[in-house]
Amino acid sequence: MSYLTKHGIPKVALDFINDDHEEAARLISEINQTIAKIEIDSNDKNLILPLLETLLGHKGTHFEKEESSMKEAQFPAISQHKQEHDRLLNELKALIDHWKHYQDTHSLKTYMNEIFPLWLKNHTITMDHATALFITSP
Numbered sequence: 382m383s384y385l386t387k388h389g390i391p392k393v394a395l396d397f398i399n400d401d402h403e404e405a406a407r408l409i410s411e412i413n414q415t416i417a418k419i420e421i422d423s424n425d426k427n428l429i430l431p432l433l434e435t436l437l438g439h440k441g442t443h444f445e446k447e448e449s450s451m452k453e454a455q456f457p458a459i460s461q462h463k464q465e466h467d468r469l470l471n472e473l474k475a476l477i478d479h480w481k482h483y484q485d486t487h488s489l490k491t492y493m494n495e496i497f498p499l500w501l502k503n504h505t506i507t508m509d510h511a512t513a514l515f516i517t518s519p
């Protein structure tokens with residue numbers, strides 16, 4: 382079962398959003414597998430930071446794509462949607478800083494298994510759904 386299916390993250394009316402969510406899900410799975418490795422052998426700790434930075438970069442690029450689509454279509458709630466993107470990017474940056482300081486797998490696990498999927502699900506069914514519908518409506 383894929384991560385997205387497992388967490389009930391539905392598709393929206395724009396393919397690029399669905400494709401990017403799949404890629405985020407693939408990265409999260411890779412991060413979770415790496416956390417499991419670290420718990421067996423702490424020498425694998427250095428594997429996690431590049432993956433967290435890849436996830437941050439991926440989300441940043443994905444949000445920029447959504448934001449330029451919203452701008453082009455003159456989506457009325459663009460500032461609320463962008464504000465939520467910015468909040469998530471700040472949260473990911475704080476998580477990365479926390480990891481750099483404490484190398485705490487417990488908080489990473491909670492974030493990747495609970496906080497992030499819940500956020501992605503809520504964000505998809507509200508803001509991304511409304512945005513995709515607005516952009517694709519004739």
Ligand SMILES: [Fe+2]
Binds near residue numbers: 447462466504
């Ligand atoms: Fe979004």
